[in-house]
Amino acid sequence: MASELQDLSSKPQSHPDPHDQDDHPLLSPTTPTTPTPPPPLPTIEELEKKYAAYVRQDVYGTMGCGELPLTEKLLLGFAVVTLLPLRVVLATTVVVLYYLICRVCTLFVVPNREEEDGQEDYAHLGGWRRSVLYWSGRVLSRVMLFVFGFYWIQESCRGLDQVDCNEQSEELERPGVIVSNHVSHMDILYHMSSSFPSFVAKRSVGKLPLVGLISKCLGCVYVQRESKSSSTKGVSAVVNERIQEAHKDKSAPMMMLFPEGTTTNGDYILPFKTGAFLAKTPVLPVILKYPYERFSPAWESISGARHVILLLCQFVNYMTVTRLPVYYPSQEEKDNPKLYAENVRRLMAREGKLIISDIGLAEKRVYHAALNGRLRQKED
Numbered sequence: 001m002a003s004e005l006q007d008l009s010s011k012p013q014s015h016p017d018p019h020d021q022d023d024h025p026l027l028s029p030t031t032p033t034t035p036t037p038p039p040p041l042p043t044i045e046e047l048e049k050k051y052a053a054y055v056r057q058d059v060y061g062t063m064g065c066g067e068l069p070l071t072e073k074l075l076l077g078f079a080v081v082t083l084l085p086l087r088v089v090l091a092t093t094v095v096v097l098y099y100l101i102c103r104v105c106t107l108f109v110v111p112n113r114e115e116e117d118g119q120e121d122y123a124h125l126g127g128w129r130r131s132v133l134y135w136s137g138r139v140l141s142r143v144m145l146f147v148f149g150f151y152w153i154q155e156s157c158r159g160l161d162q163v164d165c166n167e168q169s170e171e172l173e174r175p176g177v178i179v180s181n182h183v184s185h186m187d188i189l190y191h192m193s194s195s196f197p198s199f200v201a202k203r204s205v206g207k208l209p210l211v212g213l214i215s216k217c218l219g220c221v222y223v224q225r226e227s228k229s230s231s232t233k234g235v236s237a238v239v240n241e242r243i244q245e246a247h248k249d250k251s252a253p254m255m256m257l258f259p260e261g262t263t264t265n266g267d268y269i270l271p272f273k274t275g276a277f278l279a280k281t282p283v284l285p286v287i288l289k290y291p292y293e294r295f296s297p298a299w300e301s302i303s304g305a306r307h308v309i310l311l312l313c314q315f316v317n318y319m320t321v322t323r324l325p326v327y328y329p330s331q332e333e334k335d336n337p338k339l340y341a342e343n344v345r346r347l348m349a350r351e352g353k354l355i356i357s358d359i360g361l362a363e364k365r366v367y368h369a370a371l372n373g374r375l376r377q378k379e380d
């Protein structure tokens with residue numbers, strides 16, 4: 001035994017061949033590595049070229065955070081002290097007044113409820129209640145636009161030589177839905193003042209103080225998320241039913257949809273979703289534009305709070321409205337909602353001199369994220 005141990009100890013120790021080592025060791029040697037720098041953020045020029053439909057072109061610049069000239073700073077400072085508080089008080093008064101009217105008109109009335117989809121509204125009230133809600137809603141919406149500085153609204157009609165803008169021939173079919181490009185918060189107020197239609201709104205809106213009851217009197221269709229389960233109607237199905245009802249029944253409120261699904265800077269028109277066209281009924285296209293000198297009322301890259309404050313600080317705001325004739329779909333368009341939507345979109349682009357863009361809400365979110373990234377980098 002001792003001799004065996006002696007033999008082992010006497011053998012020269014063999015050194016491992018480097019070629020026999022594991023090609024993939026568990027622990028890699030600690031060699032200093034240079035961290036890979038993050039890719040450079042795209043320039044403002046690159047972002048604006050790619051996402052042109054969401055770019056602000058006014059004095060206030062990107063996200064409303066641009067460097068203002070001295071004259072604009074003085075005007076803004078004066079408006080913050082004088083116009084802003086006055087308009088906030090007046091706007092609040094108008095909202096509270098219409099809320100009280102809605103409260104009186106809905107006393108002792110059970111709202112229209114659909115347990116399957118959770119919808120609740122007072123849009124189907126009849127008699128004096130509906131008349132008061134309808135006309136006071138239209139008048140006070142126009143008052144609200146006046147408070148926001150829209151003293152004059154230029155309205156025009158295309159292709160209606162012998163027919164009034166608001167009263168098309170009785171022989172024509174009644175459209176079930178109004179479709180409009182989407183530029184600003186003010187779009188909703190204009191359509192309320194013009195035709196007092198029902199909108200699609202987030203379900204949380206129906207629970208807000210004051211505004212919640214108003215939205216129910218408008219007959220808003222509340223959206224949480226599209227559900228295709230057997231126990232819950234999808235939003236598309238509810239909207240489709242309401243459009244069909246408005247098309248057949250003149251006493252039913254019309255639906256108002258923004259088929260782009262988001263807002264632009266007002267110079268572009270985005271791809272249309274098919275929700276307004278699935279019912280195969282005629283649609284009424286309306287084009288809104290906001291000419292401006294200093295501040296654009298468009299709500300694209302700017303935050304909601306900053307947008308409202310700056311809008312209230314403008315001494316005068318402008319809006320132009322172009323109503324197109326009711327669009328009657330062909331049989332081919334009825335069978336193909338995407339074709340129907342695209343043809344209406346191209347008609348609105350041509351008549352409103354809007355630039356057709358193929359980007360949508362997903363690209364808008366990317367653009368906002370990129371702008372916020374550049375803003376944080378600038379602050380750091």
